[in-house]
Structures are given as C-alpha cells and as structure tokens.
Amino acid sequence: MERSSHKVSMAVIRRLPKYYRYLEGLLKKDINRISSKELSRIMGLTASQIRQDLNCFGGFGQQGYGYNVAELHNEIAKILGLNKHYSSVIVGAGNLGQAIANYSNFQRQGFELKGMFDINPKLIGLRIRDVEIHDIDNIEGFVRENDIEIGIIAVPLENAQDIADKLVAGGVKGIWNFAPFDVKVPENVEIEHVHLSESLYTLTYLLNEKDILEKKD
C-alpha cells in the first residue's frame, strides 16, 4: 500500500510509452500473444526488467503464456492516461507549432487542439487544421474559458517563461515545452520538456565516442 504515496521512478515512467509503442506495433501486425522473452528481445530490455516495470502498476504477466498484447496495450494506455481526452492549445504558430498541430499521433490520441496563439499579426485569424490562431495576449482568458488542460510552448526561448506563466495563470494542468529553456512552473502543474538539442548532442557524442574514450585512456 505504501507505493501510492511514492512516485514511480522517472526511468520506469519513461519506458511506459515505449512499451505502448512496441505493443501498438505488434497489434498492427496482428500478433496477439508475446512471451516476455520475445518482448524483451524486440525492446532491447531484459525480461526481468519488463516484469519489474509492470509490477510497479500491479503486473500483467501470465506464466507459461506470456502477455496478451491487446490487454497489455490497453492497460498501459490507461496507465498513461490515454483513455481520456485532453483539451490543449499551442502557443507559437510558426513551423514548429504547425508541425505539432499536424503531428498525426497527437490528433489521434484524443488531444483536442482548441486554439493556437501567435504574436505575428499576419498569422492571427488564420486557421491550421480548422483551429484558429489567436492573439498571444488572449492566452490566459482563453485557457480559463475553455478549460484547457495542456499548454504547448513552441515559441523562442526568450518568451518561454512569460508564456508558461500565462498558461499557468489561466489554469493549465500540464505544459509540454519545446523551447530550449527549462521554464519553471508551480508544483501543482506538470511539465515535460522536449530538449531537441540534447538529443542531437547525444548523436554527436555517439559519432565521436570511440575517439573520445581512446584519447582519455
């Protein structure tokens, strides 16, 4: 019973969407059962790691049978909150904001995009996928009136904290931040940062790893 007061470790949490993605891939191939050994092989994890991860949420394995793919997919969807709908806004209607608005997984999973916002008068009033672009000055009121739960930040880093403050003032519960800046939010608001440069620099590290470690030793 103790665990309800403790958060699951972020390492486990970050693997959950990966399970979801792999299980979705299996479903698309009409694979209905999978052994923990085979699931671990395709995901590059150990079978015991998978069991431990799933045990954080009650466990879903069936000995001598493996996992029922559709059931496990469904359970993980619920754990991830993907059985619900979320109202959202995107702040910043440039290429990045538009790319997010058009991102197919985003539309498919019940993330209802209610509005976009930009500072550029040429964009205000236009529609992307039938969603209107509003003046950035109206964020707070719009979020409050439309019970927006998720605010997505796709503005330059200089403006990111100001936008986050307005989204929080309007009452969002979570922020998905694409600006390369760790915007601060109060404890009752969840935040997830997408740091694209961290991903890119991981790649450049890997391209150079051999040289770097040889030089050191």
Next chain:
Amino acid sequence: MERSSHKVSMAVIRRLPKYYRYLEGLLKKDINRISSKELSRIMGLTASQIRQDLNCFGGFGQQGYGYNVAELHNEIAKILGLNKHYSSVIVGAGNLGQAIANYSNFQRQGFELKGMFDINPKLIGLRIRDVEIHDIDNIEGFVRENDIEIGIIAVPLENAQDIADKLVAGGVKGIWNFAPFDVKVPENVEIEHVHLSESLYTLTYLLNEKDILEKKD
C-alpha cells in the same frame, strides 16, 4: 585502460548535454565558478552523481574550489563532439523539416545544412534559409558527393525506413530520426530517435499519476 573498449552507459551520456546546457546558462550569466553542491542543486542531481558522471571522462573537479564553468563547458563540448563541424541534410521539407532547419541551436553549433529533400514537386527547387530542396530520389548521390555525415529524417513513418536505407547507402555516419518509427541501421551507423509521442505520454502519465497509483493500491 579497460574503459576504452566499453561504452559509457546511455544514462550518463544523456546527462552530458544537460550539463552542457546548464553550464551555458551559467556562462550567459557571467558565473565563472560553481561548487559541485550548487551545480547539483540547480540540476536536480546529487553532487556525487555529478562527480561520478564526469569521472567517466577523466573528471574535472577542483577540490575546495568547485568547477571553473568555462573550462568545464569547453571540456563537455569536446566530449559531445561540439568542437567539430558536421555536414547534414534534412529529408522532409514540411513544417517539421522546416522547423528543424530554422532551429537556432542547430545552426549555431556547427551543423552545416547542405540540402533538404522532399517528394512534393511544389517544394523541390525552393530554398529554406538559402538551402535548396532537392528531389527525394537524389538523396543517395547527394549524400555521397557532398560527404554528408548526419541525415535527419522528418518524413511520415511509412517512408522512414526507405529514407534511412538511402541515407545509409549514401554513407551517412549518423541519423537523427523524427519519424515515430524505430528505423534500423547497420551497426556502424549511429542513430538517435526523437519520439515526440513518448514525451507527450510521459506528460499525460504525470497528469494522472495520483489517480492511477491510488486505484492500484
């Protein structure tokens, strides 16, 4: 000497760009020295974790003095391979491809964008930031002739593996993949996936965590 044949753990590798980002923030504020305690506080890590991470690459601490911010920033830049230049192409010149092309950190860090590619005849021949959009059929030859090191995939998931194969055939050393599909590459090619939906689903998990864990117990 043994470590040169072993790769550093991915968890450590993924923290390196984060150190780099925080140190860059300190430099911008003209902060020249920082204690390991203070660095750990702002980064949300323990001081011993930071020491351990940096020790993988030789260690850079100075007892009773802390870190020299500019030096550490510079050393981590070298470890990440950011002291080099990389020639790159972006495949997919839609909103996402254009957002990547315009991404300021990408331009700043010596990632030279040599060409973009698209399947849409209306885009072929246009220029984004003075970079020409070519026909997607010409990827392999272009990559080979221009010694392209990094290929960036910003196409729908259905086409992602085909594009990866062409980039590899042309001779890229690394792929930065934005398609929601784990494209496969040979062992001598490095790959880094940007799974935007995994980041989004982490956010929805966090929005629901309290309810989920309560229900379980």
